[in-house]
Amino acid sequence: MTVVLETQAVSKIYKSDSTPIKAVDEVSLTIRTGEFIGLVGPSGSGKTTMLAMLAALLTPSSGTIIIDDHNLAEMKEAQRTRFRREKIGFTFQQNNLLPFLNAQENVELMLRLNNRLDKRGRERAQDLLTRLGLGDRLHNLPSQLSGGQQQRVAIARALIHNPNLVLADEPTANLDTERAFQVVETFAELIHEHDRAGIMVTHDLRMCHYVDKVVQMLDGRIERIIEDRAEIEALAGTARPVETPPAIAILNSEGAQNGNVGRLAQPAPRPGFQSLPA
Numbered sequence: 001m002t003v004v005l006e007t008q009a010v011s012k013i014y015k016s017d018s019t020p021i022k023a024v025d026e027v028s029l030t031i032r033t034g035e036f037i038g039l040v041g042p043s044g045s046g047k048t049t050m051l052a053m054l055a056a057l058l059t060p061s062s063g064t065i066i067i068d069d070h071n072l073a074e075m076k077e078a079q080r081t082r083f084r085r086e087k088i089g090f091t092f093q094q095n096n097l098l099p100f101l102n103a104q105e106n107v108e109l110m111l112r113l114n115n116r117l118d119k120r121g122r123e124r125a126q127d128l129l130t131r132l133g134l135g136d137r138l139h140n141l142p143s144q145l146s147g148g149q150q151q152r153v154a155i156a157r158a159l160i161h162n163p164n165l166v167l168a169d170e171p172t173a174n175l176d177t178e179r180a181f182q183v184v185e186t187f188a189e190l191i192h193e194h195d196r197a198g199i200m201v202t203h204d205l206r207m208c209h210y211v212d213k214v215v216q217m218l219d220g221r222i223e224r225i226i227e228d229r230a231e232i233e234a235l236a237g238t239a240r241p242v243e244t245p246p247a248i249a250i251l252n253s254e255g256a257q258n259g260n261v262g263r264l265a266q267p268a269p270r271p272g273f274q275s276l277p278a
């Protein structure tokens with residue numbers, strides 16, 4: 001596995017008010033091809049700031065970010081923009097779909113920007129949207145889609161140009177549990193299938209079931225990196241998956257111990273599903 005991303009002591013200090021805020025504090029991280037990382041931690045721990053720096057949208061106050069052997073700080077702005085468009089795919093907490101383009105056109109936009117939109121690209125956009133359960137919504141405008149459907153369009157857009165690194169900030173925030181599991185499962189498949197690397201920020205620890213490694217942040221620092229499968233499953237609360245859980249099992253799942261990160265700490269068995277109904 002080759003290294004896709006390496007950060008060395010990356011920090012970000014926001015100086016907006018009188019007291020500077022150290023949002024990210026000397027984070028060093030290595031991610032290789034085929035790895036899907038779950039980035040978790042309490043609100044304000046620096047997850048979005050970290051992702052924005054990795055997406056070359058925000059400049060670190062100090063430290064180095066190397067993606068695909070390129071040091072982001074050594075690039076000129078125009079180079080960085082091109083690099084971001086070609087090598088990185090991202091979806092942020094606000095999905096930023098263009099309101100006047102339909103679902104398929106929003107996904108194709110990344111190819112259009114890179115001058116790579118052809119028949120195959122259009123088919124790929126349709127395939128991706130179909131895999132994410134939107135096969136019958138290809139021609140709807142964002143305003144005609146639910147929040148969760150819009151989020152799935154944004155995920156397809158993040159993957160369409162085959163980026164080396166995919167960054168997703170809370171991709172399941174607007175999805176119900178079953179759809180969230182389906183979307184993250186598909187997301188993981190798409191990362192593993194094409195040997196990309198992916199980082200998903202999530203507050204829902206159950207989603208860690210699909211990641212290869214969990215990075216826990218606290219106060220801007222990496223608190224812990226969990227690589228052991230059994231530990232990840234324990235954190236996700238899916239150590240013993242139940243294929244078709246009775247509703248009562250979910251209702252009664254309060255009070256489980258799942259560590260101290262995230263808002264949705266209670267484990268729920270992974271629902272049994274095989275397909276992606278629209």
Ligand SMILES: Nc1ncnc2c1ncn2[C@@H]1O[C@H](COP(=O)(O)OP(=O)(O)OP(=O)(O)O)[C@@H](O)[C@H]1O
Pocket residue numbers: 014015016021022023041042043044045046047048049050
């Ligand atoms: N533009 C900004 N100016 C000043 N402070 C900021 C700015 N953006 C974020 N912060 C602060 O930096 C810290 C980290 O914020 P960040 O958005 O990275 O956290 P997060 O882990 O993504 O939180 P959440 O889970 O709520 O999305 C917080 O204390 C936040 O208030």
Ligand SMILES: [Mg+2]
Pocket residue numbers: 047048049093169
């Ligand atoms: Mg955030």
